[in-house]
Amino acid sequence: MSFKLGLIVNPVAGLGGSVALKGSDGADTAQKALALGAEPKSNNRTKLALEQLVPFQERMQVYTASGEMGERIAKELGFDTQVIFTVNEQTTAQDTEDAAKKLIEQGVDLILFAGGDGTARNICSVVDDKAPVLGVPAGCKIHSGVYAITPKAAGRVVEMLIKGELVTLAEADVMDIDEAAFRAGTVKAKRYGEMQVPSEVRYVQSVKNGGKESDELVLADIAAFVISEMDEEVRYIMGSGSTVEAVMEELGLENTLLGVDLIQDHALLGQDLTAKQLLTLTKNQPTKLVITLIGGQGHIFGRGNQQLSPELIRQIGKENIIVVATKRKLQALDGRPLIADTGDQTLDDELSGYIKVVTGYNDHVMYAVGHQE
Structure with a gap:
């Protein structure tokens, strides 16, 4: 890369x-x-x-x-x-x-x-x-x-x-x-x-302190910012993982921790959806995808969210992918890139590069996205 x-x-x-x-x-x-x-x-x-x-x-x-x-x-x-x-x-x-x-x-x-x-x-x-x-x-x-x-x-x-x-x-x-x-x-x-x-980078005090309480504060900040940026005319695919779960909790919506949900205007349109259902429900609809890294290797696609098919990702567009993560989680990667493993090599290449990651309220970092050879 x-x-x-x-x-x-x-x-x-x-x-x-x-x-x-x-x-x-x-x-x-x-x-x-x-x-x-x-x-x-x-x-x-x-x-x-x-x-x-x-x-x-x-x-x-x-x-x-x-x-x-x-x-x-x-x-x-x-x-x-x-x-x-x-x-x-x-x-x-x-x-x-x-x-x-x-x-x-x-x-x-x-x-x-x-x-x-x-x-x-x-x-x-x-x-x-x-x-x-x-x-x-x-x-x-x-x-x-x-x-x-x-x-x-x-x-x-x-x-x-x-x-x-x-x-x-x-x-x-x-x-x-x-x-x-x-x-x-x-x-x-x-x-x-x-x-x-x-x-x-200037780490906020809550990240430096460590511990469960500070992590919860950072997750709350991330959730509040993502929600503040939501457009009622846009559908949002909510991916797997605890960081995305924090956004759903802030919205007061039931979340499928190990699945993929669809929301619009702060309301659930579907839960634990399949790849086919997601394609149908978002076709010809303005849609954004909210995801986080899954597992210790930093996968954003290919681990725990196979419902996000290459066809769906292309339909949404790279510019409409919102990645959320705490700085602690990114630090744990020790400089390794986030991984896109969609099963489509061409798409993985297209997703490679640097992406903006939401790490707090109006707080972002740039982070590399690569793929497995």
Whole structure:
């Protein structure tokens, strides 16, 4: 299983800083900065981040735009690099947005981008919550919370993901200021949205304490969050396992611990259903699947939930699978990936990669999904 890293470099990010232009937004500003003797530095900043990942080259692949937007620096460092978008020599904000769209289509596990607040705005306008992102600080203005503290710090966070360490996903604001007003001496910051950003995991006190009582608190948090996100128009297949059971208990519904149930609008539609029944009851219906890992090997499919057939999983779609688990349970895997063993090798390959796992109330981590060879 290879980590799919999306990479976007804004080659003109930060150009205006060294020549006192207070930003680099707009082609005219970039050209003026170059005329004043500014030197592009965003690829150098990107290099500092990627150098942290050189020891893991065999475990990852880089997807990026051509030339200075990522291809050159990735190949220079020896990464397996696939160009998914070609740009002209003079790049634009539209190129950043188009490259981000291509990376989303490619299904990358993370988009690493180098730039400033303007670049973050461009990325946010396309990505939203479709993929986690992480910024390498390279611009004049860094007011957004989507950036790592330093380029090396960005590389270390990606390293944690590749190594299978628990990495929390947090919502971070995308902020920017009006450069024209800033040059005139006025700072006007505005929020343009938020994106999901991986950060070093911070275990909540209830997880650190251990014991049955703290586990119950975490399960209650997970259950409360899953329920708060439920849509009354959507049907939910509730898989096997004690973590899913906690959601059913919070709903006040009878649960089949070793079976699969179907609910909608906080009401039971069916209990202990077969694969055929599940297909019939969810056909042409918006449906999501709530599952947890079963057994000590981390199976999410293929152990205790064979009712979830390959046909059903394809019908639901990977994007509609909600994985729930406590951080303690994930830690017990000692870095091993979750396992998809559906009986369909092609589907197992499609499910491989990194998935968001609900680990508390509005608390998520990214975790690897693999399969048995």
